[in-house]
Amino acid sequence: MVLIAAFSTLASATSAGTLKGTVRFAGPPLPTKKIPVTIDQYLCGKEKVPQDLVLSPTQGIKNAVVALQGVPPRVKAPNLPQTVKMDQKACVFDPRVVVVPVGGTVEFLNSDRLLHNVRGDAKENRPFNRAQPHARTISIAFKSPETLRVDCDLHSWMRGWVVVSEHPFYVVTNDAGEFVFENIPPGKYTLDVWQETLGRVSQAVTVADDGVREVTVSMAKK
Numbered sequence: 001m002v003l004i005a006a007f008s009t010l011a012s013a014t015s016a017g018t019l020k021g022t023v024r025f026a027g028p029p030l031p032t033k034k035i036p037v038t039i040d041q042y043l044c045g046k047e048k049v050p051q052d053l054v055l056s057p058t059q060g061i062k063n064a065v066v067a068l069q070g071v072p073p074r075v076k077a078p079n080l081p082q083t084v085k086m087d088q089k090a091c092v093f094d095p096r097v098v099v100v101p102v103g104g105t106v107e108f109l110n111s112d113r114l115l116h117n118v119r120g121d122a123k124e125n126r127p128f129n130r131a132q133p134h135a136r137t138i139s140i141a142f143k144s145p146e147t148l149r150v151d152c153d154l155h156s157w158m159r160g161w162v163v164v165s166e167h168p169f170y171v172v173t174n175d176a177g178e179f180v181f182e183n184i185p186p187g188k189y190t191l192d193v194w195q196e197t198l199g200r201v202s203q204a205v206t207v208a209d210d211g212v213r214e215v216t217v218s219m220a221k222k
Contacts (some may be wrong), residue, residue, distance in 0.1 A: 015209035016183040023064040023177045023193055025055050026218040035157045037091070040114050044091035048157050051096050053197040060177020061195055061219060063097040065147075068169040068181050069190040077168040083107060083139075086150070086160055088116045088132065093150060093160030097196075099170045100142055106162055108138045108150075115154060120162065122148045129153075147194060161196055193217050 034047040054062040071077075080101045087094045087109040100106055108118045110132045119129040124144035132138055145166035152158035163170065171179045186209040194200045198219040207213050 016185055017207040017210060018212045019068070019181040019184055019189075019205060019207055019215065020212050021066070021179050021191070021215040021217060023061045023066065023173050023179070023195070023217045023219060025053070025059045025061050025198075026220040030055065037157070039155065040091065043112060043114055044155065048092065050157075051092065052159070053195070054175075056176045058176070060173070060175075061198075062173060062175050062177060063095070064173045064177065064193050064195040064219070065097060065099060065163050066171050066173065066179045066217075067165070067167075067192045067194075068184075069192055070188065071167070071169055072185060072187070075185060080104070080165065080168045080170070085109060086162070087111050088118070088152065088158070091155050091158060093152075093158060095172075096159070097161045097163065097172055099163045099165050099172060101165050101168060102145055103141070103143060104164075105139050105141045108132065108140065110134055110136050116152045116158070117154055118150060119153055120148050120150045122146060125164065149196075163194070191215070191217060193219065195219055197221070 033050055035050060037044045037046055082104045084098045084100050085107045086098050089111045110116050113134045116132045118132050118138060121127055124146040125142045128140055130138050142164040146164045148162050150160040173179050184207045186207055188206050191203045191205055201219055203217050205215055
């Protein structure tokens with residue numbers, strides 16, 4: 001399912017376009033790696049496949065965060081959910097990457113029948129480190145834009161990311177690396193893309209007054 005960031009223009013607007021894209025890895029095939037699990041194997045299993053760079057068969061990058069920059073003030077912004085959830089499930093953070101607007105809240109859950117903790121070394125927001133028994137929910141509010149890592153210190157392979165967005169025009173790529181922005185006024189914009197392993201890239205795009213503009217954003221290891 002393609003994740004969609006949708007927004008509408010003022011009533012006076014007569015046309016809008018759609019920006020449909022894919023974030024792809026530009027590089028040779030990556031070797032398959034596995035992380036040995038040395039604790040709580042009865043629930044976590046004996047090994048985990050790293051989730052820091054997940055590619056589709058066509059090299060699409062999952063969990064890249066795409067921000068559309070340069071949207072004019074006259075455009076009515078979409079309503080991003082003020083509360084999003086990140087679960088600790090089967091000894092991984094699920095989903096691995098979430099986007100929450102400034103002033104929003106992340107609800108951290110623990111669906112595993114064992115003890116986790118949730119630690120975020122925030123710089124622009126208040127750092128947190130909380131023990132999290134089974135079935136407990138911990139709500140953390142974020143007041144400033146920031147991309148911060150979330151860890152479980154009890155299970156060293158567990159990692160997640162919270163992106164606190166500075167404006168509403170953000171979307172996370174799906175399993176195929178795809179994203180869509182709809183009802184975009186004609187004009188020139190910039191796509192800013194962040195991925196936890198590959199860093200950030202920017203790409204200029206032009207949207208016409210109707211139809212679909214398709215783009216590919218390439219990312220590579222530095």
